[in-house]
Amino acid sequence: MPLSHSLEKNGREPAYIRICNSLKDRIAEGVYVSGDRLPSESELCRLHKVSPMTIRRSIRILLDQGIVTTVQGSGTFVRAPHLNQVTFSLKEFFDIFKDEKRTQVKLMDVCITKADDMVSARLQIEPGQRVILLQRLILRDGDPVIYHREFLVYDPARPVIEADLEITTLYGLFEGRGQAFLKRGEMTVEAMVLDPELAGHLNTQPLLPAFRLEHLFYDFDDHPVSWGRFICRGDVLRFKATVGFGISGQKENHP
Amino acid sequence: MPLSHSLEKNGREPAYIRICNSLKDRIAEGVYVSGDRLPSESELCRLHKVSPMTIRRSIRILLDQGIVTTVQGSGTFVRAPHLNQVTFSLKEFFDIFKDEKRTQVKLMDVCITKADDMVSARLQIEPGQRVILLQRLILRDGDPVIYHREFLVYDPARPVIEADLEITTLYGLFEGRGQAFLKRGEMTVEAMVLDPELAGHLNTQPLLPAFRLEHLFYDFDDHPVSWGRFICRGDVLRFKATVGFGISGQKENHP
DNA sequence: TAGTGGTCTAGACCACTTA
DNA sequence: AAGTGGTCTAGACCACTAG
Incomplete structure (x- = not known):
């Protein structure tokens, strides 16, 4: 020791x-x-x-x-x-995206639709207003591991759309690049069970466990601009944390 | 604004x-x-x-x-x-224990058993060695919401046993009182689906989502002393985190 | 070379707790 | 009253980056 x-x-x-x-x-x-x-x-x-x-x-x-x-x-x-102060980082989650060799982001569908009650409430807009619906699939080694469904406010004046359609948007978002329009966000993590539709997307069996990571991002005017959910197969994600007095020394700087 | x-x-x-x-x-x-x-x-x-x-x-x-x-x-x-640095805390989890008015910890069973392969590996002891198995049920408003299964190394020389059998141990553990023998711990969070047995313990239906919080605590000699799992009904727990530049001001001190 | 942040000094005054 | 931590000063020397 x-x-x-x-x-x-x-x-x-x-x-x-x-x-x-x-x-x-x-x-x-x-x-x-x-x-x-x-x-x-x-x-x-x-x-x-x-x-x-x-x-x-x-x-x-x-x-x-x-x-x-x-x-x-x-x-x-x-x-x-x-x-009480044990904290988990979403590093394990974002690490899935960062491994460019194994991970591929596939844009399944893009369409403009009308906000239902839940979407309008989250994005603070009127029900029926137009929103952009994005559906993505994150593949690792060719196997789908995460399904992403995201609603964006439709604002023709804002050139968010084109940039956000890029396949690499997710990676850029997590890296913090090119998101000068985003000021802050909120995320929640829940446990869920895959229904047949989601299991189909993820090419696995229904009734398997999964994480649901819901996100809501705001712009610099504190207006919501993006709401959505990541559905992540439970067998590919596990959060870890330590508590107490480890032996890990203090680092010189915060890199 | x-x-x-x-x-x-x-x-x-x-x-x-x-x-x-x-x-x-x-x-x-x-x-x-x-x-x-x-x-x-x-x-x-x-x-x-x-x-x-x-x-x-x-x-x-x-x-x-x-x-x-x-x-x-x-x-x-x-x-x-x-x-990348979004973190969520277990505050939502431990808050369940802290609400003494609504929450009750019920000791279901205490017994001494022999460590199987998984337990012996986690606690770094020989397979077949004796361990203490605790099973607890955490009730909120009378309804079971968390099931806890914990293995402790059996050491007659250490007066851990009596203290740990106390109903209030969990609360004390989370509050940081009376655990001078614990130096550090590791916890992991996974998504799972309730099987019939667990559903029975939690008085709910099988196939519902749940969180599995696995914990491993070490003493001051860096020996594992406690390994176990909390099974928490997914409908009573949700982790939250925020990211970005909020308006929240800096506080004077860290209370 | 000039400017930057990283470390450190040797004090000072204050608010607070304890005895 | 004595001791404690909380804040702050007015510098210093160093390592590093950039023009």
């Missing part, structure tokens, strides 16, 4: 990283346990022979990572692992 | 918060768009009449939130929204 922080790297490691990892190690080893008070900032200054601002920066990192809490006038305390 | 930052609060708002939100507003408004370079630190110092460290703190926040990137020797640049 090697401790990764202690003798790591050459002397070029910044002091605030070294001190931060030093404190992390003590917590991971159980020297400081949940509820304990860390040495005060001034003590740490003397111990490590650095200025207060450097110590503060180290503690700020532990604070941001949820490892400690600070109480003004009282001290800095070790927090218990906090399952 | 009110801008929340501009005239917010009294003058007690720290300068680094005010400057951070000011920059956020300009990005949300489209004054600075993806790829633009922000004014340099020294310029911002002059503009806001603060010291370099204060500007750096503001920019550090934007950096941590993924809104900008910094390039040494070049400048600070606005990033495009990055769907």
Whole structure:
């Protein structure tokens, strides 16, 4: 069980990283346990022979990572692992799109239709107003793994349409390129069971589990512009997360 | 569409918060768009009449939130929204446990059994070794919504057992109380379809969608101590996430 | 070479908690 | 009253990028 922080790297490691990892190690080893008070900032200054601002920066990192809490006038305390804050990233999902060698995005259908009640509610438009319906299929190694159904507001004045019809739009969207018109989005994840129609699209059996990822994107005027759902076969997607005090060291920068 | 930052609060708002939100507003408004370079630190110092460290703190926040990137020797640049980093938390899941008025944890069964291949692999013990099997049912308003099946390593020397049999263990676990023996954990989320047995436990129909949350917890010696699965009815759980540049202002502290 | 961000100093004043 | 963390100053030196 090697401790990764202690003798790591050459002397070029910044002091605030070294001190931060030093404190992390003590917590991971159980020297400081949940509820304990860390040495005060001034003590740490003397111990490590650095200025207060450097110590503060180290503690700020532990604070941001949820490892400690600070109480003004009282001290800095070790927090218990906090399952409440376990987070999962959609990286596993987007990774499917990024593997260009294996993954292919196929545009099944494009048409203009009238918004039904659900679509009009989501896109904040009148029922019956025209919307663009896109249906895509994401293939991995030739097998369909994700079905995407997306409604876009129909606005002839906005040149979104042509760009969005591109096969590569999804990839560009996830990479953050060429979407200056999108400001923010909301996504929800639900469990579902494939019905015969979806199973047909995905070339698999009905009654199999799947994830439904619903998305709603807004433009810079806070108007919804895109609402849709990804249906992703449950056997190709799994979300992972870790909680607690790992041994992973602090990185120099955020790349 | 009110801008929340501009005239917010009294003058007690720290300068680094005010400057951070000011920059956020300009990005949300489209004054600075993806790829633009922000004014340099020294310029911002002059503009806001603060010291370099204060500007750096503001920019550090934007950096941590993924809104900008910094390039040494070049400048600070606005990033495009990055769907790759969308994350969702298990808050919606743990919230079910925290609502003490509606939620009740019922211990269905406790027994000592021998580890099969899967359990022994997860808990890193020999097949056939004794393990404790716990089965719990989480009821909300009297209806079962989550079924929990957990295997614990059987170690008479460790007083984990009695504490873990408590009905309130789950709640305590999620709150981070009384788990000084747990150092870290891993969790995965999968979609599944209820089989008749699970449907019976959950008092619902088979073939309905559900989430399977698998967990593996380690002690301070990095030995696995608990492996299990939560089966959560799909109709009671939905994960949410947001991406992009919201209007939400920076908070003073991290509570 | 000039300008940029990355790190760090050695203090200061304040608000707050604890005794 | 003493100690704590929260904010902030006015610089410094360094590594890096660009013209």
